[in-house]
Amino acid sequence: MADIDMEKEVYKNDDSNARSTSGNIEVVPSSMTYSPDLLNLGLGGMEISQHKSNSGQTSLTLVNSSLPTFATVLCSIEFPDRQKPSCYPPPNPTDSFQTPPNTVNTVNIVTRKHIQTMASFPEASNLNAWKALQEHYNSTGRNITLKDEFKKDDLRFQKFSHTFVNTADKSEILFDFSKNLITEESITLLIQLAKEAGVEKLRDQMFNGEPINFTEDRAVYHVALRNVSNQEMRVKGKSVVEEVNSVLNHMKEFSEQVRSGEWKGYTGKKINTIINVGIGGSDLGPVMVTEALKPYSDRNLTLHFVSNIDGTHAAEALRDSDPETTLFLIASKTFTTAETITNANTAKAWFLQKAKDTAHIAKHFVALSTNEAEVTKFGIDKKNMFGFESWVGGRYSVWSAIGLSIALSIGFDNFHEFLAGAHAMDKHFRETPLEKNIPIIGGLLSVWYSDFFGSQTHLVSPFDQYLHRFPAYLQQLSMESNGKAVTRTGDYVRYSTGPIVFGEPATNAQHSFYQLLHQGTKLIPTDFILAAQSHNPIEGGKHQTMLASNFFAQAEALMIGKTPEQVRAEGALGNLVPHKTFLGNRPTTSILAQKITPGTLGALIAYYEHVTFTEGAVWNINSFDQWGVELGKVLAKKIEKELETEGEGGGHDGSTSGLIAAYKKKASLLREVEKLTCRLTIERK
Template structure:
């Protein structure tokens, strides 16, 4: 197999870039008024307008050719079939099976049946808790749930439960082992009315276990015994033996499997806090929306395939325009946790420097993902987008209909989102700015001076995703859209999007440093780290002062 930069499509794309990179998008819209219709899709309650991108029909054709040359369709089918495409860990990648209704067996294991069985356990438990059935979790009504987890065990459930109406107990997410974070949650809760979920794939995650032991101690103090405390704790893990060793009863342990990656796991038992918050029926609708995007991704032609096209636009900007980052700007306050979620999904998946055979890559891979609520960003970092020296593509995400919202407020939000996309694309030339200043009555000298400061180069690409309304279905589809986008880019870059070896070294070193801070004999570090450890230890154990 040719390396990526030696493929026919890549060579053609490079030549095409050299021919077209100076073209301004405002000119493309003038010469091609039908491009917005031609470069848009409507799938699973999401309308995607990608016409404000620096592409034409030839660009799209060559990018699709690249996807075919890199075997995107075959790798997609292999993933859905349960082939072990995660080569470094020797595992299948089957988060899509968590929302599928199709029969699936892998290596003699009935995957579909296992998924249904565990989902039914989750539903029975969550509905009992929501309905206040005594003895399910403690002795009385559960009004608050603490979800202890980090990474994929935290970001997915937090995002979904912020986006959708919570009709069950209040949720509190505890990922940071900083004691300040723990105390801020515990000080406002009643132990008798609190359920604790500990979510960890391996059940060895230092941060989560540290938080669990502190919360368990708090429960024990108020409930009178560790036994009563554990009656209000449940485990979610792919390692039930480790949970049992820490005292979690089998009936209070919900499992998922090694073929579910942490950042793809909200559809599994990791979604237990989601189910507690919105109910089993609404959770099923979340799965339905993701499944609708799965079906589109599996069966739509690449030229009309939303995840594929978003992935290819990212390749175009990362590898030909050399954009190092990509911004996401939701224009709905309920989607405030989308950016941290996609950050992990994209950067942990595709932040790789070697191909699947271990060879160092000669081209860029995953970009830096950043952003936040767009309406706030306009008054912060959008300045850099419009007039800075960084060239950054943007995803705008809006919700067209929000039941119960104030119409004028929504007009303000929508007007700002559309205006930012238009301004980034059109820009404003120095000559146009000069004319406007002169028309406003400014002097010739002042107009010439200010025009240079008020020029907007424009030609900054963006894609606008409009959800019909924000429901479990459309949210599920949106999440699956980004999952599949990341997958396609990983295939094209020839990397493994489903491991995360880069997080391991820091974990290993932190274990040694923790032991040193706790009083163990020091090990060899660099001079800076050694000095910093000594400084922290002095503040943790100050020398006595003498009067």
């Protein structure tokens, strides 16, 4: 083994070094060139060895021998003209990554960062169950062939499928996990991993209102927002039930006034346009839910959502709106979010161009916020504030006052059913044994693929056009929650965390990226979602039948593939056989609902929330903060000032400085053109 000077960060292989042979493997004590560690931190305990087989194949092995002081390894391996695998960190500390000779391997070492920690939860890869899973993967998991598993076990579908009974709408949702790369032993070991990782303990702490978001000292209590059974729920000893119900009653009263026409604009006209101004969780959830539940909406109400600071977003929403009949929902907990307040002020200026009197703002603007001082300063009557507590995270806020646009769209009774569906899934998640706990199984499968199969992505593809924004919603839920590299004890993880979540509704997606699923080099675990009953059974249900057939066919095709022999039997020319061959054995989870009702949608969202929770609990990370969004915002404020002043600014890297200078030049030219156009127009007049 070759010891790295841990105050440096760049390692290069050099095949010219002397080699010592051990059996059939040559260990190459490679030379190293260094660049200063950007963090300038002393490190120790990482060893790197390079191995060369008799066939000439080179591999790099990373070994952590000093866990108490070492954090993790980040490595990138350059592959000319080939797929480039990456590791952050390697799924297993002793995994080897194959590299061709004469390439540069960069290994970045980062130290343990001491922050506020949450003790008593263990590092996942130190758990006995994790080690047992690694052995199981090596001996069995990576050799599973799904076709063969179904042939060997006629009851495989029954063993690995679970039905969720939704008390909210008296429906059932079938979750079929049988097409995943698992055996009964896999599930047993994954359940043991959940137990050893303390998933049940953390779950109970969440439902008890304890501050499991320890970096912000907050409870994670979105489950209290949908507590339709009015169970006692407390934060720091104080009941939250009455407060939650008070906000819900306010939402009910207001939404019914607007929908009935009782609430009128400043000229006495009925409201017919709702514009929700918010960003992140204040936008993604309401957009997704109002689209998904459009069959239940009041089609006499037009909804717009403005989130982007790009002026185009606001301009398009305002273009065809009438100030006399438009209601704005300003969704910002602090009422200081830069993008939201900028867009809100633009909306107010647009409104006052016609309304003139600021007193009229009270009839056309409401606030989904807790900052009374800023809300009233804006001109909104404090009676039209809909608040929510600090224990409501942005990406979990769709159940709170942030969901007012949903209640306005579909009516409060349907909104209540939406909450009830989520509450039913909460009850299942909290009370069902782990072996039959649907979100627990879903979350553990994600860990299984991320950390043992090396999968980096997860696809969610709903076979329902109304769910076209569902994958985008899940992106924030999953990636903002589990895109973390630091454990609850402040150490950098030694395994892969949060997968990249993406998706599009089928069958559109079949004609864009499903090619990658079937014949690409990446393992992409996939969730397919279908409702058996369509809201629009046109042509005698023909469209729905075609949609359903594709739902079943895609999952089956990904599993069984197509062998060269089958391709030849179809008469394909010899040179086309490999191109028409499908390897198969691609894992999928099929989720079959009865119909996309408010209750069903609520349950589906809660399912994915608890999947995300389970992942984070196993990975021992805090799934409920989002410090990663802050740095860019801080830098943007500084750069914004530079863009408004003359000169080049300073303190940036060469690329950023060059881009800013180019932008200023182009913007300056545009302003000159606008001035010239204005002058010519005046002269013509």
